[in-house]
Amino acid sequence: MNIVSDLRKAIKELLADKKIDLFIGWEKGSLPLSATPLFITSEDEADRAVFDITCGNNLSIYFTKDRKQFADKKVGIAVKGCDARSVVLNILEKQIDRENVVIVGVPCHGVLDKKKVLAKTDGREVLELTDNGDTVTVIGKGYELSFDRSEILSSSCLACIYPDAQEYDMFVGEPRAEVPNENRLKEIKEFEALSTSERWAHTREEYEKCIRCYACRNVCPSCYCNVCFVDQNDPGWIGNTCEFTDSIIFHVIRNLHVAGRCVECGACARACPMDINLLLLNRKVAWEVKDRFGDIAGLDINGKPAMVDFREDEKQDFIMG
Amino acid sequence: MKKEFTPRITSFLCKWCSYTGADLAGTARLQYPTSIIPIQVMCSSRVDPVFLIKAFLNGSDGVLIGGCHPGDCHYETGNYHARRRFAIVKSVFDSLGLESKRLKLSWISASEGPKFARVANEYTEEIMKLGENPTRKSIFL
Numbered sequence: 425m426n427i428v429s430d431l432r433k434a435i436k437e438l439l440a441d442k443k444i445d446l447f448i449g450w451e452k453g454s455l456p457l458s459a460t461p462l463f464i465t466s467e468d469e470a471d472r473a474v475f476d477i478t479c480g481n482n483l484s485i486y487f488t489k490d491r492k493q494f495a496d497k498k499v500g501i502a503v504k505g506c507d508a509r510s511v512v513l514n515i516l517e518k519q520i521d522r523e524n525v526v527i528v529g530v531p532c533h534g535v536l537d538k539k540k541v542l543a544k545t546d547g548r549e550v551l552e553l554t555d556n557g558d559t560v561t562v563i564g565k566g567y568e569l570s571f572d573r574s575e576i577l578s579s580s581c582l583a584c585i586y587p588d589a590q591e592y593d594m595f596v597g598e599p600r601a602e603v604p605n606e607n608r609l610k611e612i613k614e615f616e617a618l619s620t621s622e623r624w625a626h627t628r629e630e631y632e633k634c635i636r637c638y639a640c641r642n643v644c645p646s647c648y649c650n651v652c653f654v655d656q657n658d659p660g661w662i663g664n665t666c667e668f669t670d671s672i673i674f675h676v677i678r679n680l681h682v683a684g685r686c687v688e689c690g691a692c693a694r695a696c697p698m699d700i701n702l703l704l705l706n707r708k709v710a711w712e713v714k715d716r717f718g719d720i721a722g723l724d725i726n727g728k729p730a731m732v733d734f735r736e737d738e739k740q741d742f743i744m745g
Numbered sequence: 746m747k748k749e750f751t752p753r754i755t756s757f758l759c760k761w762c763s764y765t766g767a768d769l770a771g772t773a774r775l776q777y778p779t780s781i782i783p784i785q786v787m788c789s790s791r792v793d794p795v796f797l798i799k800a801f802l803n804g805s806d807g808v809l810i811g812g813c814h815p816g817d818c819h820y821e822t823g824n825y826h827a828r829r830r831f832a833i834v835k836s837v838f839d840s841l842g843l844e845s846k847r848l849k850l851s852w853i854s855a856s857e858g859p860k861f862a863r864v865a866n867e868y869t870e871e872i873m874k875l876g877e878n879p880t881r882k883s884i885f886l
Binding site: 669 | 836
């Protein structure tokens with residue numbers, strides 16, 4: 425594919441010119457439905473890099489979770505729109521210097537949600553996946569299915585308005601600015617229209633499934649405290665069971681910790697083994713932040729994350745007395 | 746005899762304004778309900794959202810955060826941050842279907858003893874109308 429060869433060429437140039445010491449991208453995964461993160465230091469390896477519908481990983485997590493490894497290195501990173509916003513956020517939060525990172529944007533048309541594919545194949549193993557643009561074909565033992573791309577895209581991608589990086593050093597192909605999307609707020613508006621008791625029922629139904637595996641936390645580019653509040657035991661803020669009481673506290677607090685920092689990449693929802701709709705609350709909070717403070721996380725490299733900033737004349741309709 | 750319901754309102758009061766305001770209400774012998782349980786914090790922005798949840802977990806019927814008026818913060822900008830944070834906490838409580846009426850933020854300065862008494866009275870009345878915190882029984886053990 426055109427994009428892939430251009431991407432490989434860009435990586436080769438960057439590594440050959442010694443502009444970067446390391447490149448982080450994706451390579452074909454050992455399983456057909458997910459690409460594997462790729463780390464390369466020499467240009468001969470650049471041909472391993474790929475980019476397609478399976479490249480769901482938000483690679484910016486390596487800047488925060490493995491930051492010691494990248495201390496004095498110049499790193500090139502391949503980013504989709506949401507990943508680019510994460511990288512910008514990491515720069516704003518001083519996790520990595522802007523000079524030490526070369527952002528290579530790739531044109532994204534959405535990434536797949538494994539759970540949606542497996543629901544289509546009735547849980548049968550998928551051996552091969554081909555991305556034909558508008559349709560996607562999966563082949564397994566004794567079957568071949570073809571479906572519309574939109575049917576298997578991650579729900580975050582269906583509501584995405586920034587598919588391409590807004591901050592980049594190089595772009596493979598033509599970057600798009602904001603793309604209008606009629607589904608942007610559909611889910612949130614529907615949810616807001618529910619009554620309090622219906623919302624509570626929804627909350628219970630969703631979060632009761634949680635098994636506290638912390639996959640959502642580990643995969644989140646914005647979650648990188650050295651000691652997470654759930655792992656603290658003095659003071660122990662939260663019990664260690666996966667009862668609803670404990671798991672709801674975990675999710676509420678995690679949500680508040682990523683408020684104004686969530687880039688809506690959907691990595692949490694895709695990583696969740698119990699298929700909890702984690703994105704809904706995240707997107708609701710992101711929308712609230714946009715609505716009240718006018719900030720969209722990770723768009724403005726000269727700005728500040730919403731929750732460390734303030735304006736003196738903010739709306740304070742909730743103040744008592 | 747039926748025991749009358751007395752709400753428990755955990756109040757996080759900032760040391761420089763609201764706590765001193767509460768002190769003034771006391772020294773001025775103003776009447777306010779015993780439902781207010783004051784906890785002194787150094788600034789309203791010291792109140793981590795986890796405190797609020799922990800307060801509900803331990804059986805509070807309401808939570809009140811008291812801070813300096815905007816522009817008066819002892820640490821200059823603490824209450825602005827508290828205000829942003831509070832707006833988001835309230836919205837998350839709403840989205841989950843919890844009663845966000847049980848969360849209040851109020852600006853009370855050190856000289857506003859009467860205001861503290863008024864806020865305490867009004868809030869207690871409001872909580873009395875809402876009744877005991879249902880989440881105390883249903884989710885928060």
